[in-house]
Amino acid sequence: MIASAFGVLFDGFAYGMLLFLLSVGLSVTLGMMNFVNLAHCSFAMLGGFVTVTLTNDLGWPFLASLPLAFLSAALVSIALERVLYRRLYGASDLAQCLLTIGIVFVSVAVAAYIYGTIQQPVNLPSYLRGSVAIMGQSLGVYRLFLIGVSIVITAVLVAALEFTRFGAQVRAAVDNQRMARGLGIDVDRVFAVTFALGSGLAGLGGALAIEIVGLDHAFAFTYLIYVLIVVAVGGLGSIAGSFVAASLLGISDMAGKYYFPELGAFLIYFVMVALLMWRPLGLFGRR
Amino acid sequence: MAEALLALEDVRAGYGDAIVLDGITLAVPxxxxxxxxxxxxVGKSTLLLTIMGFTRVSRGAVMWRGRDITRAGPHWRARKGLGWVAQERDIFPSLSVEENLMVASRPGRWDLGAIYGLFPRLRERRASRGNHLSGGEQQMLAIARALMTNPMLLLLDEPLEGLAPIIVEELTGAIRRMTADEGTAFVLVEQHAEVALSLSAEAIVLERGSIAHRARSQDLLKDAATLERLIGLRLAEEASGF
Structure with a gap:
C-alpha cells in the first residue's frame, strides 16, 4: 500500500507538471494583461500535432521535435497577437472570450480536417520507454523525464523573472501597467514576448502530453478546463502559484482516480472548490 | 524665446469623451x-498625465524639444527624457527598492550611487519590498525612480502630500539640489502653494481646466490677493504650517 501511495504521488506529480507547462503561460497572460485567452490550449494542441507530424510522418526523433513544438506555437501566437488579440486589449471580458473561444472552434475544426478525429499515436525512443527501479520503486522513465524537464523549465522561468531586467519589467508591468509605461517600459513589447513564451511552453506541454493523456482534435477544449482550474487555484500571474496548484491538482486527480474510482474524475473539482473557498484569489493570488 | 524643452499649444484633453482641460498653452525652457x-x-494631475500621454488630446499639440509628440505613447516619452512621479507614488509592490530603481534605469549621471547619495535612507532599505515602505520612503523612492531614467524634465505630482515636515524639508532640499546642480527642469503640482512657489521660477493657476493666471513664482508669492481669490489661500495660515 505504501509503495502504491508513492506511485500515485509520483504519477500525480508528473501529471501535475504537465498541467503546469500547459497553464503557466495563461496564468502570466491573464495576470499581466487581463487578457482572457481561452485559446491557450489551441497552442498546446498545435505543439502536439507538430510533434506527431514530425515524428510519425517525417521520421524526426521525438526529442528533436520538442523545440519545434515550442517554436511553432510561439510563432503562431505572435501572429495571432499581432493580427487579432492586440485589437481587444482593454475590451470587455466577453469580447475577449468570444474571440478566443472562436479560435478554439476553428483550431478544433482544422485539426479534425487534417488529422481526423482519432487519437494520435506518438513514437517514443526506446530510452524514454519502460520503467526504472529507484529505491525499490518502479518509476516510469517518461514520467521521470517529464518531471525533469518541468523542473528545469520552472527553475529557468523563476530565475529569468527574479534576476533579469526583463523579468523585473514583467513584474513591474504586472504590478502597475500605467506606471511601467510612464517609466519608459514598452509594456506592449514585454507582453508580446511573454505571451509568445507562454504559448511556446503550452506547445511544448502539448507535445509532452501525448504520451500521458493522448492527443486528438478536441484537446484544445478538453484541457482548457484543467488549465483554467490551475490558473484560478494558483492565483493569476504567479508562477509559483501555478506550480503548486498544478502539483496539487495533478496529485489529487490521480489519487481520486486510483483510490476513489467511484468519484472518478470529480475529486479535482472538489479540491478546486475547497481551495478557492479557503483562498478566493488563489493560493498565491494578489488580486 | 529659444525653443522650449516642453510646450503645450492650445491643448484640449480629457478621458474618453469627457474634457478636463481646455485651451492650455504653456512652455518650460x-x-x-x-x-x-x-x-x-481643477485638472492639475490631468495636466501632468496629458504631458505624459495618458489622456486623450482632442485639440492642440504637445511639443517636446520642437517635436510634436501629441500622439506618442507614454513609454516613448519617458525614453525621450520625461520623468514622472505619480500622485499615488505607484511603487511596484513586488519589486525591492533596488529593483524599483533599476527597472527604469537608463544611462546617465543618475545611477544607484548618485541616488543613494541623495537619499541615504533608500540605501538602508534597498532590499525591502516596495509595499513595506513608509509613506515618506515611498515618496523618496518615487522621485528617485524617476531620476534613474535620467530625465530632462521631471513631472512631480504632489510629492510632499501627507509627509512629515522633516521629510518635506529633506525632499525640497533634494529637489533644489537636483535642479541647481544638475539642471533638471521640473513641473510641480503642489497643494502647499508657498513651497511650490519658492521652488519654482514660473507658476500657473488652473481653474476649471483652464489657466486662470500666470506669473513669475516670486511675484505670485507676494500677490496675496490673487492667491486668495484663485486658490482660497491665506498665506499667513499656510505658512504657519511650516
Missing part, C-alpha cells in the same frame, strides 16, 4: 521650472 497651482479637481 531647458532647466526651467513651473508650479501648477489650483484648487482640488
Amino acid at each position: 531647458d532647466g526651467g521650472s513651473l508650479a501648477i497651482l489650483g484648487r482640488n479637481g
